[in-house]
Amino acid sequence: MLLNGLRRAVGAVRRYVRELMDETAYNRYVAHARSHDPAVSVPSRREFERMRTDRQESDPGSGFRCC
Template sequence: MSTVSLRRAVHWLRWYVREVSGESAYDRYVAHARSHDPEAAVLSRRAFERRRMDAREADPREGFRCC
């Protein structure tokens, strides 16, 4: 396997893991907020994750399951 192929595979794997784990959700939020209003305050990562978890726990259709 060439180094280019290896880099491409590592890049794809990193992207996949970030998408599946939800890691990239904050990055998408920041990009969206900045594109709509560059002057608006953006939540910190911690506040974003807290709000996201509160929303998931409040609505079972969002993927939160207790059992």
């Protein structure tokens, strides 16, 4: 019983950290794209991250910094 509670707590912390670090952005993007058009061709995770980084770097108002 204590072990199950600990597992749930660790899982919740893991989900929170992934959300905080925006690791779930790609999953949200794919879900959103497919909810609008199930046959849509979505980019790979690598392509998505490249597009996202390019967009952030091209917008000086976004506050993106490399260091």
